[in-house]
Amino acid sequence: AWRSQFLSGLMQPMTMMIGNLGYVGVSILGGYLVLHQVIAIGDIQSFITYTRSFTQPINQIAQSMNMIQSTMAAAERVFAFLNEPEVLPDTKDPVPVAFEGKPLIQGQVAFENVRFGYKPDKIVINDFSMFVRPGQKIAIVGPTGAGKTTLVKLLMRFYELNGGAIYIDGHDTRTFKRKDLRSLVGMVLQDAWLFEGTVRDNLKFGDPDADDEKMKRAAKMAHVDHFIETLDNGYDTMLSEGSANVSQGQRQLLTIARAFLSDPKILILDEATSSVDTRTEVLIQKGMDALMEGRTSFVIAHRLSTIRNADAILVLNEGDIVEIGDHESLMRRNGFYTKLYNAQFSSEEE
Structure with missing residues (x-):
């Protein structure tokens, strides 16, 4: 795409310059020949017309170069997509997650020597192992590119592992249907x-x-029921495309209520309070705390002050666990987590 823009931007001025040079050449040479009575003035006009007829197709080709290059770039993406390996089919004998409407999974999660890279030669997670008991709150912190989001994508099997395994209640995630x-x-x-x-x-x-009734109870637990009741049509109020008619904090509270309604055994929470005001942040934090109660939770934390009460804080750097523990023990260790914590608060004070 960049090449198409560059070539089209370069080719058209070049062809115009060549065409203009042709007009200048015909005019100068024609004037010289007219002065020496070799040709008539009408012949100069004829040559200018011939020059324009010759350069016009070249200008059209230059104008179409942008489309040609964009088409080639798009074709590369299409064929790259078609060449991707097919998704592995679900197992023919899947492990059930519920029986007669009652859940069979408690939420125990184990990572065993997990190894993964988006490309085989660029490994993002090297050798990750961890055991999480049902109901535990695990915070995942680390610098950008440490592999925090990748871990939760692997848990939901959006990508296949390069090595190791992930277990839920002792069952390999590959033994479940993806939908389940x-x-x-x-x-x-x-x-x-x-x-x-x-x-x-x-x-x-x-x-x-x-x-x-269940829907309204979920909204109340997420502290969004009052906001909904103040709307013109309450729960029947239309949200516009992109939900532009509600604020960022209200959107976040609605998604928390939706998660309450789905009643999952495992939660993945990406810190959502960075772009809201203080009052809304308190409401969102209350909703998230209520949502995590009794559920296995993985919190990808950006504000380290929000995960002090986590059962365990997992500190990642370059795909490896560099530290693990609760907030107090990690601060006493004065290691990588302490540097992250102090750097964040010093930057906020500045």
């Missing part, structure tokens, strides 16, 4: 996603079979 595996996990991300439709439709996306 992902139904166990609820996600509240930093970029809240709501679709065009009513508030009711957006909340019930977490559980289409939920009744209104």
Whole structure:
């Protein structure tokens, strides 16, 4: 795409310059020949017309170079996509996650010698192992590119491992159907996603079979019920495309309510309070704390002050666990986590 822009920007001025040089050459030479009575003035006009007829197709080719190069760039992407390996099929004998509507999974998670890279020659996670008991709150911290988001993507099996295994309640995640595996996990991300439709439709996306009473109870637990009731049509209020008619904090509270309604056994929370005001941040934090209660939670933390009460803080750097422990023990160790913590607060004070 860059090449197409560069070549089209370069080719058109070049062809115009060559055409103009042709006009100048014809005019100078024609004037000389007219002065010496070799040709008539009308012959100069004829040659200028011939020159324009010759350069016009070249100018058209130059103008089409942008489209040709863009087409080639798009074709490369299409064929690169077609050459990607197919997704591995689900197992023919999957492990059930529920029986007669009752969940069979408690939320125990284990990473065993996990190794992964988006490309075989560029490994992101080298040798990651960890055991998480049901109901534990695990915070994942580290600098950009340390592999925090990659871990949760692997847990939901968006990518296949290069080595090792991930277990849920002792079962390899590859023994679950992908749909069943992902139904166990609820996600509240930093970029809240709501679709065009009513508030009711957006909340019930977490559980289409939920009744209104259960939906309103989830909204109350997420501290968003008061906001919904102040809307013109309450739960039947239409959200515009991109949910532009509600604020960032309100969108985040609605996604927390949706996660409450889905009632997952495992939670993935991406810190969502960085772009909201202090009062809304308190509400979101209360909603997230209530949502995590009794559930296995993985919190990707950007504000380290929000994960002091985590059962364990996992400090990642370049795909490896460099430290693990609670907030107090890590601060006493005066290691990598302490540097991250102090650097964040010193930058905020500045």
